[in-house]
Amino acid sequence: MxxxxxxxxxxxxxxxxxxxxxxxxxxxxxxxxxxxxxxxxxxxxxxxxxxxxxxxxxxxxxxxxxxxxxxxxxxxxxxxxxxxxxxxRLAPLLELGAGFHPDLTGLDNVLFNGMIMGLTRKQVTERLPQIIAFAELDKHIDAPVRTYSSGMLARLGFAVAVHVDADVLIVDEVLAVGDFTFEKKCYDFIDQFRKQGGTILFVSxxxxxxxxxxxxxxxxxxxxxxxxxxxxxxxxxxxxxxxxxxxxx
Amino acid sequence: MRDDLKELWRFRELLGAMVERELRIRYKNSVLGILWSLLNPLVTVAVMNFVLKNVMQNDTQSFSAYILAAYLPFMFFQLAVLDSSQSVLAALPVVKKVYFPREILPLASVISNGVHFLIALVVYFVFIFVVWASTGFGTPPVTYKLWFLPVLLLIHFSLATGLSLFFSALNVFYEDVKYALTIVLYLAFFLTPVMYFAETVYYATRKYGAMADLLYTVFMSNPVATICTAYRKVLVAPGKIQVLINGHAEQIQPRPLDWTLFGLAAVLSFVVLIGGYAFFNRMKWKFVERP
Missing domain, CATH: 3.40.50.300 (P-loop containing nucleotide triphosphate hydrolases)
Structure with a gap:
């Protein structure tokens, strides 16, 4: 390896x-x-x-x-x-949902963001349940993103980035957003990602x-x-x- | 340029998603949605038709069809260029964070406006057939010339895309491009045969003797003017039109399409497309470094 x-x-x-x-x-x-x-x-x-x-x-x-x-x-x-x-494939972790359109629902934005990161529509659709679960948004996913709190935006952005099956995860100091539990979840994910042989490049x-x-x-x-x-x-x-x-x- | 096109092809699904997104945003926030944005040109043309027929007293048969056939293409051109000129600047926060072929942004604006234009064309055909039916099924409103529509659309889209790529790149660095563009396009509307005919221009220039043909050519060398005129020839079954000849209103048969002018417009459109794309490609790596 x-x-x-x-x-x-x-x-x-x-x-x-x-x-x-x-x-x-x-x-x-x-x-x-x-x-x-x-x-x-x-x-x-x-x-x-x-x-x-x-x-x-x-x-x-x-x-x-x-x-x-x-x-x-x-x-x-x-x-x-x-x-x-x-x-x-690279997956950059975006700051507070950069690239989300405020008037579209979380779901539409996930589709779009996933495709920006190089997935096909089919691949994003397959991963949707996991992404929504990871972002802890459940029914809010159908609400326009403009109604989201900054924590929800950060979670959704992170959730998309970690589900694109990237070879390299690019993190530019975004782990400090979200509450303590979510931060822990992010670190847990990173640990798991590394265990599976994932590569991380980050600034901190x-x-x-x-x-x-x-x-x-x-x-x-x-x-x-x-x-x-x-x-x-x-x-x-x-x-x-x-x-x-x-x-x- | 070949590598850029290959890269664009690799991201075609993203382009599709972005077109879909733009159309959705456009139709989502109003109750009437798509109906609303189709109503706008129809009402505009109805008012124009009223003024031209009753105030300016132009007795051209099926004038509203003539106006629509030029107004819809002009609106597409105007909206496509204006919308896309803003597209890269508006998306700069994303552009600074993720890589994707940047040309997708203006292209999505042009294509979503293009889709809207095609829907409007369908409404146009419904309109002329309803008029045809309600006036007792006289001469059919469409002719065999309709086969030329795809060629015309191709040329028209090339011109709009080329200019969109050019201005969207320029607008990143010079933000007043958008304002200048708004004024120029507004003025271009009056210099394009929408509320009058290319024939009106032709007979208006006759009084200049030796200069007549040159003046007419200069006026029609604006590719939008020639393209809009070509749409009329293709979309409207030729009936008599009323123009002023030597100060007298006369009903004449429309003149056939000037193929030299049309060829010029076509060549110009493709040159603009290639030039615009080349310019965009040269600038696109500098977008994120904008001061």
Whole structure:
């Protein structure tokens, strides 16, 4: 079981910063000569691999490139240079039901969200009972999503993502939503998912959840892989580094 | 572009679901649902017909059929381009979180409006047959020319899709595109033969002597004008129409479709489709990085 599912090779990502905010045709015409072309290098040549069955935590300070890395793997960004290879299906855990349409029922939204994640209509329909049970929504599933509480939205979003039979689960700090019982359910699911050989890639600032879920930890610093190893030692150096007073980035 | 199309084909089920979703949202929140959105063009055309016949005193036979045959295609074009220009921007929160071919968003807007247009066409046929029956089964309201409808639809959809892809991508970066578009499409309505005929334009340009044909060609080089005129030729059985010739109202037989102009519109539509898709593909990775 050492098939490589995610592979990043010398990945660079550069963003063009704009100071003018959202632009308009007017600003384009007026300021076309003076458009600021300031660049921000979010990633400066990252390389790492995630093998099947691994659970990898990405840690690092704000702006270190964690979310950018996840977005590159999820094919939301295109790398400026370098290659990102993904074998298998990814399931990103969406924030509070991003992608849900407020006027449609929970059921319609589940169908739609499942298909966005690459399932066929038939596959989503087959999984519907499990998804509804997992989200603990029972009869609310036929109500428009706009009537849902944020906890219900989070549960439904999570329920869809965990039922797409993903090879790799992408988690960007969304486990903190929902009440205690649901949080426990999520962790239970993650444990079970790992037992079945599932692969997880997640970003967290919470040392406890890193220790709990991850069996490998990648520390990003200044857009580079600073340290890569077992969670205990990486977290220890990370915390020592964070405590150090004279720290640049 | 081939890879993009392959990827789009892989996600065809999602496109279908999104079209279904748009249609559902459109028809869900009103009691009358689909009826309501079909009533709108019918009432509009009834008012136009009233004004043109009784106020402007145009005595064209089956004028309402002529207006509908151009108004419905124009409405489809307008709604498709306007709706889809907003589609990517509105879905940006999802676009930032999940990968799927981004062109699905404007395409879903165009297709759902297209489905609505096809339903409206069915209503149009019901309308003309009811009129035909109620006026004692005179000349049949449809002709053999109807075979050309699919070709016409293809060209029309290509133009609408191409522009939708282009503007939906542009609107992500320049939010006032939508406002400019609203005004341009509003003005385009008056420059498109809906409330008058292409023949009206033809005879109006005659007084310019040597420039006459050039002016007419310029006016009709707007592909929407030519496409809407073509819909009339295909959908309405030719009866006499009333136009102004040298300041006098005269009943004439409609002129046949100008195939050169139509060919131009067809070529332009396909160029717009390919160009629009190429532009969209160039921009689509930058959507999430929008300032």
């Amino acid at each position: 050492s098939e490589v599912l995610v592979k990043l090779e010398n990945v660079h990502k550069e963003f063009v910063l704009s100071h003018s905010g959202a632009s308009s045709i007017k600003t384009l015409l007026l300021w076309w000569k003076r458009r600021s072309k300031e660049k921000l290098n979010a990633l400066n040549g990252i390389s790492f691999e995630v093998k099947r069955g691994e659970s990898v935590a990405l840690i690092g300070r704000n702006g270190a490139g964690k979310s950018t890395t996840l977005s590159l793997i999820s094919r939301i960004y295109k790398a400026t240079s370098g290659t990102v290879t993904v074998n298998g 600032h919470n040392a406890e959840s890193v220790k709990r879920v991850a069996d490998r930890c990648v520390w990003l610093k200044g857009g580079l892989v600073h340290m890569d190893g077992d969670p205990e030692s990486v977290l220890a150096s990370y915390q020592a580094d964070a405590a150090a007073p004279n720290e640049g980035l």
